[in-house]
Amino acid sequence: MNKIIKNFSILLMVTILLISSLSVYASTLTYSYSLRQLSGVPASSNVYRESYYFSAAGTSTIVTCTQNTTSGASVTVVSSNGIMALLNTAGASASAQSVPGDVYTVSVSLSVPDSYNTYTGYGTVII
Amino acid sequence: MRKACLFIFNILLIIIFTGCTKNISNIEALNENTYEGFSESEINSAKINIDSVFTDLPSVLEKKYSNFLMPATITIDKGTLYSDIQLEQVSGFDEQAALVFKTLLGDFYTNDLKMETTELVFSKGKTIDNKEKQIYAAVMDNGLVSFMKPAGYVIGFDESYDVIDTIYVDRGDALNETYELSDGSESIQDATDYVLNWINKNWIPYEPDFDYHIKTVKIRKAGDHYMYEMLVEKWFEGIPLDDIMNTKNMVIDANSNMLIKDISSTLYIRMCSMNSVDVFSNGNGIIKVIGHTTEETGWLPLSSCMDMISKLFTDFTIYDIKDIELKYVITPDYTSLDPAQVRFNYKYPGIKMNAYPIWRFIIDKPDEQTDIAGIKNYHIDVNMRTGEVWFELDEKKTK
Numbered sequence: 358m359n360k361i362i363k364n365f366s367i368l369l370m371v372t373i374l375l376i377s378s379l380s381v382y383a384s385t386l387t388y389s390y391s392l393r394q395l396s397g398v399p400a401s402s403n404v405y406r407e408s409y410y411f412s413a414a415g416t417s418t419i420v421t422c423t424q425n426t427t428s429g430a431s432v433t434v435v436s437s438n439g440i441m442a443l444l445n446t447a448g449a450s451a452s453a454q455s456v457p458g459d460v461y462t463v464s465v466s467l468s469v470p471d472s473y474n475t476y477t478g479y480g481t482v483i484i
Numbered sequence: 485m486r487k488a489c490l491f492i493f494n495i496l497l498i499i500i501f502t503g504c505t506k507n508i509s510n511i512e513a514l515n516e517n518t519y520e521g522f523s524e525s526e527i528n529s530a531k532i533n534i535d536s537v538f539t540d541l542p543s544v545l546e547k548k549y550s551n552f553l554m555p556a557t558i559t560i561d562k563g564t565l566y567s568d569i570q571l572e573q574v575s576g577f578d579e580q581a582a583l584v585f586k587t588l589l590g591d592f593y594t595n596d597l598k599m600e601t602t603e604l605v606f607s608k609g610k611t612i613d614n615k616e617k618q619i620y621a622a623v624m625d626n627g628l629v630s631f632m633k634p635a636g637y638v639i640g641f642d643e644s645y646d647v648i649d650t651i652y653v654d655r656g657d658a659l660n661e662t663y664e665l666s667d668g669s670e671s672i673q674d675a676t677d678y679v680l681n682w683i684n685k686n687w688i689p690y691e692p693d694f695d696y697h698i699k700t701v702k703i704r705k706a707g708d709h710y711m712y713e714m715l716v717e718k719w720f721e722g723i724p725l726d727d728i729m730n731t732k733n734m735v736i737d738a739n740s741n742m743l744i745k746d747i748s749s750t751l752y753i754r755m756c757s758m759n760s761v762d763v764f765s766n767g768n769g770i771i772k773v774i775g776h777t778t779e780e781t782g783w784l785p786l787s788s789c790m791d792m793i794s795k796l797f798t799d800f801t802i803y804d805i806k807d808i809e810l811k812y813v814i815t816p817d818y819t820s821l822d823p824a825q826v827r828f829n830y831k832y833p834g835i836k837m838n839a840y841p842i843w844r845f846i847i848d849k850p851d852e853q854t855d856i857a858g859i860k861n862y863h864i865d866v867n868m869r870t871g872e873v874w875f876e877l878d879e880k881k882t883k
Binding site for chain 1: 602604605606607609611613620622624628630631632640641642643729731732734736742744752763764765767768829830
């Protein structure tokens, strides 16, 4: 029993150490987005994009995108530090290198298969 | 009788709701936060000579608008107005990285700090990252400079530290409060004086075309002490460049390139310990002025712009204008890049830009909704030359 407690304590300490080492540069920004493409409207004349900017906190930027999207639609994430990903599953993420203090832009846009139906996508972008 | 009363009541309801929705159709017609619907004759008839641009300032503040509350006073510096300023992002700035590190890090720069080459997708440069000495610094080819000294190494650019207060230096807020920094107490006045002296001595040699003015100081709580976070504007001949990064004003082209049309150019500084710039970034890199032009005629005065936006926006909401600013909005010229080059990045080394003057009407957001790269306010911009309106009145952002 004592051994289990000892091992658990060591594991706990290692976890705390890992978390504290990660806290250097750590920063989280959460943006909520809501996107919609109307049926019968040409995609080019429709707005279904949100964009944000952020000051990078670390040498790597991870953009996580949670979403709830109409079947068939997906969300494309593009950032000015090189992220370009099609996220079609909830909680998907993409990453790219960054320089702390550099200002980057991230954009989420709704990708739709046709213009005959109305598509929506909403969720959060976490940087 | 009862039916008659119900009929009258319904009629009244219709009248009330019709009245409330006055001008709402205007708002709905605004596409992507811009409005270019004023007639040419309406705009042209309002235009005046450059010499008269500032003469109507007092009368604007005294006038009553149905949908805008005006500030009691405003401070607008009457600089030299240009209709267009031509700018260029520097290139190859990383070649002088060693000198920049030495200048900006001061005594914290020692020969044993290892300088490495860093290549990102759209930029390259030199970086130092010494965890033992708690020093980080970067100098990139487009003039991006950022650093963190030991007192600011862990804090860095993390914006999760609570904002206790925001001091609007540009609005003449008092600077006499004193806060406990990591190694002692210092007044906001002394801190801003120090930072301006530091910029004049250490930064101006690298970006000499501008004067530097502190716009805001945020006081943030960092553990059991505080830090000062300063947003520094770049002024060209008396008028500031834009401090708000307007990411909504952008298009994504057929190749998925992100083409932002409205960028900011500022310095961002955190003072965590007494008389020390502990965290620094110039965000969008270094720009230089390569030319400017002006016109004697065709300027929209503040009073006409105020009348225009008052007509444009609904009476349903009353906007409390906290400040009015004269600014240059910066627009990257993506055609100045070789089409074969990556056109993804608005601050690509060597990219040309243009800046045009606007009147900006500021409506403050609560502190918890501000952004790290600058004070983020609701705002309505009116192009002083064309009358085009841009507004940012609602942003879905949480922390």
